[in-house]
Amino acid sequence: MKSSLLARPSRLACLPATAQATGEELKAAHAPHELTAEQLSFHVALDDSFATTSEFPPREDFDGQERALAALELGLGVAGGGYNIFVSGLAGTEKFAALQQWITRRVAASPTPGDWAYVHNFKHPDAPCAIYLRAGEGARLKEKMHNLVKSLRDQLPKAFRQEDFDQEKEQLREKYNRRAQDLHAAFEKLAREKGFLLRAGPGGQIFFIPIINDKPMESPEEFSQLSEEERENIGRRQQELAVEMERLGRKQHEVMREMESDIRLVERRFCENLLSPLIAEIEREIENEEVGAYLAEVKEHILNNLDDFKEAERALPFAPYPQATPHERDPSLEYDVNVVVDNTDTKGAPVLIETSPTYLNLFGTIERVVDRFGRIVTNFTRIRSGSLLRAHGGYLIFSLDDAITEPAVWKVLKRTLKSGRIELETYEPFALFSTSGLKPEAVKIDTKVIVAGSPFSYYLLYTWDEEFREIFKVRADFRRVMELERNHLLTYAQWAAKVCREESLPHLDRAAVERIIEFGARQAGDREKVLASYTEVADLVREAAFWSRKENGQLVSARHVEKAIDNRVFRSNRIEEEIREL
Known part of the structure; x- marks a missing residue:
């Protein structure tokens, strides 16, 4: 009994401190006041400034979101430094499209970014070079290089068949033939001095015939009739002559190499006279230091590989199919240009939406193909860009909630935004062995990333991932409700006008707008x-x-x-009605 009294608080102990001090008793609360249905209902009466929504112009979708818009303005205005934007309270493809339109209007005066293209690296073929050009120049460079190769294939064989070229080659042949004949004559003289006559055999061999008494020996029997001392002397002189013949062969090979080198110099000179104006024309049209260095390498590579542009040898008429080898290559492929970002038709900074933020769609890849010999191969023309690179110089919008569920996306996204460089590589998450032999040059990007996600995702990443705070320094939090003010009420009419115009729907009269505003207040749960x-x-x-x-x-x-509201209730309250019937 004693313990129960101690456990029960006294009435005095429940009183506030001031009441205990003054000894005042608490007054009883007023009886609850029951509200009528009229008091609980909410009605809006708009003025007669409009009759239907057809009188309103379309309105932006973000009225009443002053804080969120201020955050967006800051994020768009500050370049670099991790000022990417996390948008919360925004969902649905329509909201993404509205955000894209809002950003596009804000950055309409921004400069149009240039193009990115990959070209063959003649010094290191496994590391294609990235070139940045002005907008539209990427496609023009690709077309110019295609025309260059086509012109060389058409004109070089004709140049090699010109009379001047043939005459110069013939003069070189005659020059070196005379040198070869002089060498042969000198060797014949040396052979006679050593007592031998040179005679060619049926298989192209050269025989040394000993000369005895100014007459060549006709048979081996004559040689066997000589004394031992004479045979040894002939054998010694024959060995000396064989050594001289080896020297003669080396000299003849040197003469042939010199002739081939001079012929190639003639071919190079003829080709350079044809190639230099074509290269100069491209350099004049596309003034770019990197393009100039690339064209210099192209010119040198073409001059060193003129056989690629000569007329192909005709196949044998009895060959059932072309005799291809697994090592053959397409020589024109090395002069192609892979334009991975083409802003020819872009006006201002690009504002892109990535609806499916997978690794391939965001970062790109290097495609592989199976050639006719069954090998898995790739080359720099198979490099494909992702939306992060295509949005270079502009803005990219996507859902972070979708992106972080994709393999490797979040890790690579953080690395890319921190470094400001994107490295294109083959995406093979489940492959045991990598088969891409390419390591393309990393590309510097200037892309502002705007991601949308839930507040839960924001606080989770902000708390547990320190790098998230470094790369998403701006949060634009969109409210679900806005104040009941006249301009916000008219916003409902302007939103309705926008939907009706875009989708060719019948417009709303003033009373219908009032009902929609009342619906908005009920959904907000606040008068x-x-x-x-x-x-x-x-x-x-x-x-x-x-x-x-x-x-x-x-x-x-x-x-x-x-009727639309009542029908919504009707479609969703089956369980409610069944419970009432119990």
Whole structure:
């Protein structure tokens, strides 16, 4: 009994300190006041400044979001330094499109970024070079290089068949033939001095015939009749002559190499006279230091590989199929240009939406193909860019909630945004062995990333990933509601006008707009606020327009809006009605 009294607090102990001090008793609360249905209802009465929503111009979707828009303005205005933007409270493809339109209007005066292209690296073929050009120059360089190769294939064989070229080659042949003949004559003289006569055999061999008494020996029997001392002397002189013959052979090979080198110099000179004006024309049209260095390498490579542009030898008429070898290559491929970012038709900074933020779509890849010999091969023309590179100099919007669930995306995204460089590579998450032999040059990017996600994702990453704070320094938090002010009420009418115009729906009269505003206040759960969601308002406008068209109406009235709301309840309250029937 004693313990129960101690456990029960006294009435005095429950009183506030001031009441205990003064000894005052608490006053009883007023009896609850029951509200009528009229007091609980919410009605809006707009002025007669408009009759239908057709009188309103379309309105931006982000009215009442001053804080979020201020954050977006800051993020768009500060370049670099991790000022990418995390957008919360924004969902749906319509919101992404609205955000894209809003950003596009803000950056309309921004300069148009240039093109990115990959070209063959003649010094290191496994490391293609990246070239940055002005907008539209990437496609022009590709076309110019294609025309260059085509012109060389057409004109070089003709140049090699010109009379001047043939005459110069013939003069070189005659010059070196005389040198070869002089060498042969000198060797014949040396052979006679050593007592031998040179005679060619049926297989191209050269025989040394000993000369005895100014007459060549005709048979081996004559040689066997000589004394031992004479035979040894002939053998010694024959060995000396064989050594001289080896020297003669080396000299003849040197003469042939010199002739081939001189002929190649003639070919190079003829080709250079044809090639230099074509290269100079490209350099004049595309003034770019990197392009100039690339064209110099192209010129040198062409002059060193003129056989690629000569007429191909005709195949044998009895060959059943072309005799290809696994080592053959396409010589024109080395002079191709792979334009991975083409801003020819872009005006201002690009603002892209990536609806499927997978690794391949964001970062690109290096494609592989199976050639006709069954090998898996690739080359620099198989490099494909992702949206992160295509948005260079502009803005990229995607859902971070979708991106972080994709393999390797979050890790590579952080690395790319921190370094400001994107490395293109083959994406093989499940391959045991990598088969891409390419290591393309990394590309410097200047892309502002705007990601959308839930508040939960933001706080989770902010708390547990320190790098997230470094690369997403701006948060634009969109509110779900906005204050019940006159300009916000008219925003509902302007949103409805936008939907009706874009989707060719019947416009709303003033009473229908009032019903939609009342719907927004009920969804907000506050008599002094309304819903700030364009998507939900647009959906109700579409449903009300459906009922209006079903009755062949020209306008959407309040009755149609109420019918749309009632039908929403009807479609979703089956369980509620079944419970009431119990």
